[in-house]
Amino acid sequence: MPRRTATMLASTLMLIALLCAGVFIKVPYSEMSPGPTVNTLGEHDGEPVLQISGRRTYGTSGHLNMTTVRVTSADYKMNLVEAVYGWLAHDDKVVPHNTLYPDGKxxxxxxQENAEEFSQSQESAKVAALKELGVPVDSWVIVSTVLKDSPAEGRLHAGDVIKAVDGTTVKAPDDVADLVTKHKPGEKVTFTIVPAKxxxxxxxxxxxxxxxxxxxxxxxxxxxxxxxxxxxxxxxGTDHTFPFSIDIKLADVGxxxxxxxxxxGIYDKLTPGSLTGGTFVAGTGTIDDAGKVGPIGGVEMKTVGARDKGARYFLTPKDNCAAAAKDTPxxxxxxxxxTIGDALGALKDIRGGHTDALPKCTTKG
Structure with missing residues (x-):
């Protein structure tokens, strides 16, 4: 066999061996990629995402799309070939497995955790929107969870309203821990509650x-x-009573x-006119009851997903700006x-055509 042919054959066999090894070698990584986006002003699976009754609503136009990220499952074992491909792919991101699933979750x-966070985000979104509109919302502190085999098991229940601890009125969730930890382990603490039922x-x-x-x-x-x-x-945690019904119909999102x-989206439906002026706007960000916007994970995937669907503007949490701006679609x-106020101000500039005034993200923040 000619030397050149033998060399090519050996190289081919080596390449095949490396590829086979890469397929069987598992690595501790997971993959993130752009997920679906949903217009909060529109419909999903045949029904409106936002359903409001008991209060006058108004017509809307354009898009206010929430964005998502797809991730590989906790038990998925990525091989070396997939990891290398993910590292080279522009629209995907390979991250250490424990970044997505810490502590062996x-x-x-x-x-379950994502579902709870999603539910809480809906409540906070309602509160933030109504507060911005000047609509009163009743709030109170509740027992959010009770740990198994803890002193409170069977004594307190999820949904119980905590009025006071040791006679001191509770005004915020943090007050509960502050008052309990004033005691030494083994001492008694008295809760004044309204039972969940x-x-x-x-x-x-x-x-x-x-x-x-x-x-x-x-x-x-x-x-x-x-x-x-x-x-x-x-x-x-905190629970609320709203003066009218606001339902968010969106499954399979966490x-x-x-x-x-x-x-x-809630604010837009409860006010005359269109917040976007018919423009396709997408965005992301947590929100608390006071309307403060917080950072999220996977922002680079979300901007790609938004642009692929046709978004022109992306509302970005301040603390995500530097990462997002490094590779803007x-x-x-x-x-x-x-804050929600910042977002409303930006939407006013967008629908008014004053886009030069928008506070744009840079690689410095």
């Missing part, structure tokens, strides 16, 4: 719940690092990153926002 745990009945009958009861719990010691602190094994776009303007 399972697919089920991640899905009583609160639900009061909401249904559109009255203020008044039937309270006291629950005394013996605190336990925390098992985290540092000096032991008193705990009862609950997390506190996480908190659609909060800003839901808030803007052609034809997409990244607009920096820090």
């Amino acid at each position: 399972t697919e089920e745990q991640s899905t 009583e609160q639900a009945a009061a909401e249904k009958e559109r009255r203020r719940a008044s039937a309270t009861r006291k629950v005394t719990i013996t605190t336990a010691a925390s098992d985290d690092t540092g000096a032991p602190r008193a705990i009862v094994g609950i997390s506190a 996480g908190p990153s659609a909060g800003l776009m839901f808030a803007l 052609d034809g997409l303007t990244l607009v920096k926002v820090d």
Whole structure:
């Protein structure tokens, strides 16, 4: 066999061997890619995304699209060839597996956590939009979760309204932890609550719940690092009563990153005229009850997904601007926002044609 032929054959066999090895070698990485976008002003699976009743609504135009990211599942084992391809692909991103699934989190745990965050983001979006409109919203502190085998198990329940701890009125979720940790482990703490069932009945009958009861719990010691602190094994959150019905119909989406776009969609439907002026605007960002916009993950994937669907402007959380601006898709303007007020101001400039005034993202922020 001629030397040249033998060399080519050996090289080919080596390449085949390397490719086969690459297929079988598993690496601790996961992949992110652009996911679907949904117009919060439009329909999804045949029904309106935002459904408001009990309050006058107005016609809208254009798009206010929330954006998503697709990720590989927690139990998916990426091989070396897939990882290299992902690193080379422009619209995909390969990241360490524990970036998406820290502490060995399972697919089920991640899905549950994302669902809870998505639900909370919807509540905060409603509150932020109505506060911006000057519509009063009643809020109170609740038991959000009760840990299994904790002192509070069977004594407190998810949905219980926490009125006071040791007689001190509770005004915010953080107050609960502050008051409990004033105790030493083993000491008793007394909660004044409205039971979840009583609160639900009061909401249904559109009255203020008044039937309270006291629950005394013996605190336990925390098992985290540092000096032991008193705990009862609950997390506190916030619940609200709205003066009219606002339903967000969007399944198979998780996480908190659609909060800003839901808030803007609600605001648009409750006010005359069109926020976008008919323009295709997309965006992302968490939102809290006060209308503060927070950063999210996978912003580079979301800008690509938005532009592929036709977006011209992308509302970008201030803390995501530098990362997003490093590789801005052609034809997409990244607009920096820090609050719902910033977003509304930017939309006013967009529909008025004053785009030179927009606060644009740069690689410095």
